[in-house]
Amino acid sequence: MTDHMPDDxxxxxxxxxxxxxxxRPKHPVVRNTKGEWVLLRHADVLAAALDHERFSSHVSRYLQVPNGLDGEEHTRYRKVIEKYLTREALEPFIPVFKRVASQLMAELPKGKVLDAVSDIGAVFAVRAQCAWLGWPDELEPQLLAWMQENHAATRSGDNAQMADVAEQFDEIIRSIIRPRRSVGNKAPDDLTTKLCRETVNGQPLTEAELVSILRNWTGGDLGSIALCVGVLIAHIAQHPELAVKMRAASNNEVEAAINEILRLDNPFVSNRRVTTCPLHIGGRDIPSGAKVKLNWTSANRDETVFDNTRFDPQGNAAANLLYGAGKHACPGRLLATWELRIALQTMLTSLQTIELAADQPLEREVAPVGGYHRVPVVLR
Ligand code: HEM
Known part of the structure; x- marks a missing residue:
């Protein structure tokens, strides 16, 4: 392979x-067609995630709270968000997520081919997230349609299409927060209303900040949860012995197994940074002001860190970068972990078998998205 080839x-x-x-083995740092530098090795991705001085998160011209913020400003906004994502704050939602999962399992047709990503993952993600945020059930079809369009726009790489889809989503969010923010309105007592009443530096969060926070919690995460469910179901269907083990395992063991399955096939592919000084990484000179991508999917399969032929939930947990590292590490980790565990446990206990459809192939996603596009399964 010439040095030029991996630049695409x-x-x-x-x-x-x-x-x-x-x-990865020969080209730890590559450039993509957008001119971004993509870090593929575990050591380089981890070092960049931990080094928020030389790798700024201020990568977009759009407001991104808190992911696009740096330094003190990031810390202030992150604090507001974290309190909704602690163990204590999330515990009351466990029965809610269980109900959502059981209801979905009861509704899904048995003995017929279903797509684990769109028919199971996406629907579960939307319902669980709406229940958590206090959003009305009637939004479900609108959010599912939006997820499909967003996915198509991301795959196309067309900036105008992506901006258009993002604007559609912001409009959905504005329609939810406006009545909750209007003075004198009897707003519902839910998490979204609580968030609308938050202050930073003594000032209420602006509409733009609220839209950005909620966009992050929904727009990005709904797709991630759906893709994760697809990867998990594909893996379980191909490893029935693991399904047997998981039925008898503790919550901690199931969560560890989920993290290991998603380490091997991490559908949350990458996050961006911008360099604040010239750097030399993986034999390449990267200038100041360069866009860099931390490729979690690749880092999580780095053969110098993991033996990918061994399924080792405990042994690989510490180095697993599924939820990132450093100041921007995922604050929604516990929420995502519980949602995924509850979805999987509910499937395993309410079904006898989850099999791949005999006559339809698994379809992988293609760049820039990870995981599967379609996982045809039959539930019994
Ligand atoms: C399986 C699902 C998920 C995966 C794999 C995932 C993964 C990640 C990763 C790798 C980051 C680090 C980004 C960076 O370093 O730039 C991140 C950040 C973030 N995640 Fe998640 N996430 C998931 C679900 C969620 C959920 C459900 C929420 C909340 C509702 C959430 C909220 C956030 C936020 C707010 C950030 C930005 C944090 C900051 O910049 O300080 N995530 N996520």
Missing amino acids: LSAAGRDLRAYTDEL
């Missing part, structure tokens, strides 16, 4: 996980 990580039409596996 647009990887159009390719499975990004397979492609980065191919590139």
Whole structure:
């Protein structure tokens, strides 16, 4: 492979996980067609995630709270968000997520081919997140349609299409927060109303800040949860012995197994940074002001850190970058972990078998998205 070839990580039409596996041993840092520098090795991704001085998160011209903020400003906003995502704050929602999962299992047709990503993952993600935020059930079809459009826009890489879809979503969020913010209105007693009443530096959060926070909690995460459910179901269907073990396992053991399955096939592919000084990484000179991508999917399969032929939930937990590292590490980790565990446990206890459809192939996603596009399964 010449040094020039890996400079195209647009990887159009390719499975990004397979492609980065191919590139990583010889080309730890590659440039994509957008001119971004993509870090593929575990050590480099981890170092960049921990080094928020030389890798700024201020990558977009759009307001991104808190992910696009740096330093003290990031800390202030992050504090507001974290209190909704602690163990104590989330515990009351466990029965809610269980109800959502059981109801979905009861509704899903048995003995017929279903897509684990769109028919199970996406629907569970929307219902669980709406229940958590206090959003009305009637939003479900609108949010599901939006997820599909967002997915299509991300895959297309077309900036105008992505901006258009983002604006549609912001409009949905504004329609939810406006009545909760209007003075004198009897707002429902839910998490979204509580968030609308938060202050930073003594000032109420602005509409733009609220939209950004809620966009992050929903727009991005609904897709991630749906893709994660797809990866988990595909793995379980291909490893029935693991399904047997999981039925008898403790919550902690199930969560560890989920994290290991998602380490091996991490559908939350990457996050961006911008360099604040010139850097030398993986043999490449990266200038100041350069856009850098931390590729979690690739880092999580780095053969110098993990033996990918061994399924080792305990042994690989400490180095697993599924939820990132450093100041921007995922504050929604516990929420995501519980939602995924409850979805999987409910499936395992309410079904006898989860099998891949005999006559329809698994379809991988292609760059820039990870995981599966379609996981045809039959539930019994
Ligand atoms: C399986 C699902 C999820 C995965 C794999 C995931 C993964 C990640 C990762 C890797 C980061 C680090 C980003 C960076 O370093 O730039 C992150 C950040 C973040 N995640 Fe998650 N996440 C998931 C679900 C959620 C959920 C459910 C929420 C909340 C409702 C959430 C809220 C956030 C927020 C607010 C940030 C930005 C944090 C900051 O910049 O300080 N995530 N997530």
